[in-house]
Amino acid sequence: xxxxxxxxxxxxxxxxxxxxxxxxxxxxxxxxxxxxxxxxxxxxxxxxxxxxxxxxxxxxxxxxxxxxxxxxxxxxxxxxxxxxxxxxxxxxxxxxxxxxxxxxxxxxxxxxx
Amino acid sequence: xxxxxxxxxxxxxxxxxxxxxxxxxxxxxxxxxxxxxxxxxxxxxxxxxxxxxxxxxxxxxxxxxxxxxxxxxxxxxxxxxxxxxxxxxxxxxxxxxxxxxxxxxxxxx
Numbered sequence: 001x002x003x004x005x006x007x008x009x010x011x012x013x014x015x016x017x018x019x020x021x022x023x024x025x026x027x028x029x030x031x032x033x034x035x036x037x038x039x040x041x042x043x044x045x046x047x048x049x050x051x052x053x054x055x056x057x058x059x060x061x062x063x064x065x066x067x068x069x070x071x072x073x074x075x076x077x078x079x080x081x082x083x084x085x086x087x088x089x090x091x092x093x094x095x096x097x098x099x100x101x102x103x104x105x106x107x108x109x110x111x112x113x
Numbered sequence: 114x115x116x117x118x119x120x121x122x123x124x125x126x127x128x129x130x131x132x133x134x135x136x137x138x139x140x141x142x143x144x145x146x147x148x149x150x151x152x153x154x155x156x157x158x159x160x161x162x163x164x165x166x167x168x169x170x171x172x173x174x175x176x177x178x179x180x181x182x183x184x185x186x187x188x189x190x191x192x193x194x195x196x197x198x199x200x201x202x203x204x205x206x207x208x209x210x211x212x213x214x215x216x217x218x219x220x221x222x
Binding site: 004040041042043045056090097098100101102103104105106107 | 117121146148153154155156157158161200202204208209210211212213214215
């Protein structure tokens, strides 16, 4: 148990669907992250939130839309995705943006058909 | 550009020792992390090095040479449960984490 939970664990969606991924951390951290993990590729940082404000957006397509309503919750809203967006989406949190280490959730395995 | 290199896959025998190497070229350096990720699970933190030398933590040790842009993770007395991917990540001058693609370690009995 790492203190970071993600739902759903698995998601299959069509290219015209709209869905949301949810992340919740119970560690009292104030920075949260979304990563994309594709097979045999490095983790790709998508978004960073610090104190509920977005501080990083690494040229992610607009079909991915993050939301951070408070320091414990993070969402990733998905719409009109492409098959190449199929991947494992990981949420992480840390003490501050420059935190010593990041704690990861188990991820959502997304398949776009 | 920034780059982290580590072997894609390694195989070792239960009870043996294995060394997983990581080399990096980054814009500045503010520490190097090793994470373990079992298949279908979250990455979990293993070690952190910011100064040169060896950090030992039980069966796992991590070494850093900043002048060579090089680190390794040493796993001793290998157990079947050590079968996992091992991710190397470097924090650059902007405190961004740059990740390697991971090394899949297969342990055979």
